[in-house]
Amino acid sequence: MANREQWGTRIGLVLAMAGNAVGLGNFLRFPVQAVQNGGGAFIIPYLVCFLLMGIPLLWIEWSIGRFGGRSNNHSTPFIMDSMDKRHFWKYVGVFGIFTNIGVAAYYCYIESWTMSYVFHSIIQTFTGMSQDEVASFFVKYVDVGQSTTGIPFESVLFYLICLGLNTYILSRGLSGGVEKVAKIGMPLLILFGILLAVRGITLGNTGLCADCDSHIGMNFLWEPQFDKLLDLKVWFAAAGQIFFTLSLGMGTIQCYASYVRSKDDIALNAMTAGWMNGFVEIVLGASIVIPISVGYLGLDWVKENAGFSMAFQTMPYLFNQWGAFLGSFAGVMWFGLLFFAGITSSLAMGTPWMGFMQDEFRWSRPKAAFTFGLLVLIMGLPTVFFFQEGFFDEYDYWAGTASLVIFATFETILFSWIFGIERGWKELIQGADMKVPVIFKYIMVFITPLFLIIILLGTLITPKNGDWQKAFTEKYELDHGSLIGKLTHSNIVANRSWFSNRFESEVSGIVINAYSDQKNHYVIIGDETGRVVKTYAQPITKEMVVNTGDKVEISTPLFRGRFVNPIFYLDLSRIMLLSLFIFICVLVYKAYKKRQKINRIPL
Amino acid sequence: MTTAALITMITVQALVTIISGYFFWKILTAKPKPEPDSYSEE
Numbered sequence: 006m007a008n009r010e011q012w013g014t015r016i017g018l019v020l021a022m023a024g025n026a027v028g029l030g031n032f033l034r035f036p037v038q039a040v041q042n043g044g045g046a047f048i049i050p051y052l053v054c055f056l057l058m059g060i061p062l063l064w065i066e067w068s069i070g071r072f073g074g075r076s077n078n079h080s081t082p083f084i085m086d087s088m089d090k091r092h093f094w095k096y097v098g099v100f101g102i103f104t105n106i107g108v109a110a111y112y113c114y115i116e117s118w119t120m121s122y123v124f125h126s127i128i129q130t131f132t133g134m135s136q137d138e139v140a141s142f143f144v145k146y147v148d149v150g151q152s153t154t155g156i157p158f159e160s161v162l163f164y165l166i167c168l169g170l171n172t173y174i175l176s177r178g179l180s181g182g183v184e185k186v187a188k189i190g191m192p193l194l195i196l197f198g199i200l201l202a203v204r205g206i207t208l209g210n211t212g213l214c215a216d217c218d219s220h221i222g223m224n225f226l227w228e229p230q231f232d233k234l235l236d237l238k239v240w241f242a243a244a245g246q247i248f249f250t251l252s253l254g255m256g257t258i259q260c261y262a263s264y265v266r267s268k269d270d271i272a273l274n275a276m277t278a279g280w281m282n283g284f285v286e287i288v289l290g291a292s293i294v295i296p297i298s299v300g301y302l303g304l305d306w307v308k309e310n311a312g313f314s315m316a317f318q319t320m321p322y323l324f325n326q327w328g329a330f331l332g333s334f335a336g337v338m339w340f341g342l343l344f345f346a347g348i349t350s351s352l353a354m355g356t357p358w359m360g361f362m363q364d365e366f367r368w369s370r371p372k373a374a375f376t377f378g379l380l381v382l383i384m385g386l387p388t389v390f391f392f393q394e395g396f397f398d399e400y401d402y403w404a405g406t407a408s409l410v411i412f413a414t415f416e417t418i419l420f421s422w423i424f425g426i427e428r429g430w431k432e433l434i435q436g437a438d439m440k441v442p443v444i445f446k447y448i449m450v451f452i453t454p455l456f457l458i459i460i461l462l463g464t465l466i467t468p469k470n471g472d473w474q475k476a477f478t479e480k481y482e483l484d485h486g487s488l489i490g491k492l493t494h495s496n497i498v499a500n501r502s503w504f505s506n507r508f509e510s511e512v513s514g515i516v517i518n519a520y521s522d523q524k525n526h527y528v529i530i531g532d533e534t535g536r537v538v539k540t541y542a543q544p545i546t547k548e549m550v551v552n553t554g555d556k557v558e559i560s561t562p563l564f565r566g567r568f569v570n571p572i573f574y575l576d577l578s579r580i581m582l583l584s585l586f587i588f589i590c591v592l593v594y595k596a597y598k599k600r601q602k603i604n605r606i607p608l
Numbered sequence: 609m610t611t612a613a614l615i616t617m618i619t620v621q622a623l624v625t626i627i628s629g630y631f632f633w634k635i636l637t638a639k640p641k642p643e644p645d646s647y648s649e650e
Contacts, residue, residue: 045616227617277631284628
């Protein structure tokens, strides 16, 4: 069965594309990045990066997609293959399918949290809970062994419902499924966002603490610290934010655009979707979490705790302050908007795989959708069961961060330098409903690739704490979070084998307390002043081999018994991702051989 | 809020809203291309 997908309406395509870009990061990552990187001054590098990297890359990806669609290619392996004589590009294009499955595996889990929290907001689970109770509710929720509702394996159940819903919608196709969800979800997301933003802005002084005032939060977010503009870290943060917020380097934009005909516009569509994402991020995203949190918890608390976890561990408690009914309603709006932001993105992640299987193996839409769901389930269940062992974070780094930067760098070089900017430019302006400034031709050739190469190098060899100033002027030290640091597990100093019969200390110091209760042994290690550095707990079935007052070094055994070390889970997650990548490469190779048989080799 | 923070916030948010609105309006008012086009319902 040939791939006969089509968009229903132009506005549907733009909303789906904007929905693909708008994700949880618009509401949770952007304000935190702004707060940590110069407040109001962050917006300057943010907008500069949007103009010099975001918009050009959007246009590049839309153009690549529409070009590929003309030869009936709807996923990046054979779209990229058709752009150059050298056939290795199809394996670079594998990233455009791999990334989506890898990200969907853990993204659907976050999406299932939002779905579950909508449910809990409706049944008013959080009403009357203290801040600590709301925070520990989340910890309990992600612990598969525990249940918040009495339903066994609650988090797994919500994950399966969420994945099932995604699979069903994908099986309805672009116009009958993805586009319909975007047309309902995006307006609702914006409406919920506006209502919560108005509340955040008008909250003012709650009187709960000395600086419990939403306007102090807004001031903190928008006060321009121009001296920060000279800090390279701020520019890297802004470039990273633009990159991830626009869903660049994923292969979804190319897939969506491949269903647009040559005579129809892509330039204005791309601009509209990109700016709509900016509106949700800068206008709505900046006006909800930080102002409301500062309004009830004060600036100091937010400075210490600003992060992703606030969405689930803090916001329900803050909504509680508005009374049972309004609190419940606000919870539905907040988690509802996060759910819509999530599902419009996760649906986009399914389309490259579906496009590939429909194009190359003539699979039906439901079959392609079902296998996507199955792959995501196989890849995703370990993130649910081993969430606390770091499985989730590894997927996020390798599939959701490193792969995007690598892929975007290659596709930009392919488009601007190998395919050729003249052909690329012609593709972009064909059928355009706006005049594209010619300056962007030069930006696409020189500035955008340069930006991406710098980001790629920055990701590879990030200096300690992202402090580039120090790295250039004083001493360079590799950060544990850099790609090389991650690859070599440079942050793991002890317990470096997968399995062992002893558990070693990861820090040096003095055992300030070693004791046992009915369930566990506890070892508390402190420094010379008695300050606690690290606390370890192991089940009573293990043998504790240190006593209070002992001096320990890194790698000194603390417990004996059989241990599965965290490094095992990290490596297992990498093996799974690598297997997925190889699996898709094999499929691409098979498809290539199939094409050879029927003489469908481009160029 | 300080004046600098207020001005930054209003300027940036107004600018982004106006630009987003402008492009969205252009999409809504753009003349459809002759059939067959990319959209099954238009």
